[in-house]
Amino acid sequence: MTVQSSSESLDRGLARGVMPRAKSGSTYNYVLRGVALLFTAVLALFVWSVLHQSWPAWTKYGLHILTGNNWSPAENNFGALALILATLITAGVAILFAVPIGIGTALTLNFVVPRRLAAPLTTVVELLAAVPSVVYGLWGLNVIVPWMSTTVQPWLASLTNSGWPFSGNAIGLGISTASLVLAIMVLPTIVAISRDVIATVPRDLIEGALSLGATRSQVLTRVVLPNAKIGLLGAVSLGAGRAIGETVAVAMVIGSSPSMPHSFFSLGSTLASTIATQYIDSSPMHMAALGALATILMVMTASVNAFARALVNRKPKS
């Protein structure tokens, strides 16, 4: 105990800079700080470059970019509402599917599966995250799209008699397929972070509940989940951030049409997929408008991620 506290006071001393003052002028320190400064500058340049590029579009069209629903570069009309909505809908539906499965998987890996099996199964789930997104796009385009158009979409349409929200032609490409592919892609993120969060639930609480005669399901639903809920919200938000920003796989299966989505079968275009498909060979104002999309995308994903990290990194109350 005393050893630890003396080490802690040394830590505090080091953190306050009591000891390192003597060496603060060394080359080593200059290099460290120089690189930190360089990285800060690059980050600032990065944010500035996106803002700077989008500036002409913001000054010319203003908030029309956010509220207009007609995106047609040929007519110099840049209203991104449909793109923003398609982004939010695909990410939202993906999260809706991925959250219960992801959290269920995390609970299974931590509490149900025998420990010897848990490690390889975790690896398998993590490998899902390692598959490049262009491969998901390829798979989505050639396997999921036909399956959706021949099996899933006709079935969905029969549920509502081809009425809203499953109206329109079942051609496979579109919002619903993009959502499904996104759900598969964000699942490993949600599982990985949820596992870490669930692992921090105090062992005493779980053992206490078990000793009082609670069943395993009661322990999981009434002790583990309530205790981990804030961190789990963080995990879900990280998944949402990934879904919002996913580019190539979505661009390959969503059908690239910047019109307002009116059903789950409509073709669409998200913010990221529009940038991916239109950026090259665009006119200056078109590029500025795409820069504006990038700005919206950056603000959305950065705030979702900051929120998520704050929740996940939260110090557990002891």
Place this chain on the structure above:
Amino acid sequence: MTDVLAQLPPDPLLERRRLVQSIATKTQRRRAVRSSLFIGLLSACLAMAIVPLFFVIYALIVRGGHVLTWVFITKVPVQPTLFEQDQIGGIGNAILGSLVVDLVAALIAVPLGVILGLYLSETETRWANGLRRAAEIMTGLPSILLGIFAYIYIVTTMQSFSGFAASIALAMLMTPVITKAAETALRSVPRTLTEAGLALGARQSKVSLRVVLPVATPGIITGVLLALARAIGETAPLLFVIGASINYEWNPFHQMAALPMMTFTYSSAAYDSQHAAAWGIGLMLVIIVLVLNASARLIAAFMRRERH
């Protein structure tokens, strides 16, 4: 036995006891059933999470496995024609391109990430904390934004697409990942080692570089491999910066081909042979990524065993 029982006076509460017991048994059974149903549901979640990986890998092997031949790996691509739809050439240029682009990206990102990790692991100032958070957020930003960054600063300045611009975008992607891994690895080095070094009179810089860094190296290598695995498969940052090339191109300041870009373009190309090639490259990418991941994991496991 029965005689003894028969001789006992009748239990006045027998009926009640039986009732209570039967209710208790029923409740117990219901709880058990409910619990195992829930556990079954959870296991189904796990199955549903794992199934897509097998579908993806199955599709890759079936549709792309036969494409991967020595010729395919070493030759440069040929445009199929209506009369020779099966001539596809190879992807040697894309393999070389990916190699050069990712190598240059790593040459930029590894020193930057390791030094940043050193800085963050030794400093607790507000700046350092902000930088740590910024790096964390950056790992979650869409990679296409990095493509825009590289386009604005490299492509427009050099007036041409280039492998180097792609390297810059990928280096931006890798740096925060390596930084995070390096910081974690450096922080997990026992404090006592640092203190022993300082107590012997070594300067902080000597202690960090000669004592702490070597101990943390396996962890840092794990992080570098994972960052590389992510960078190699990325398409979005390359889309509008790398250009295209159908020859072996060594010079990173020229336009280049890359494996993920090739999958992307072939997947929407006209001929079946090109679609098959897209699957073949996809399979190759997944194999590369899996090998990188597996080696990262092996190193991490090796490190854990060393420590205990």
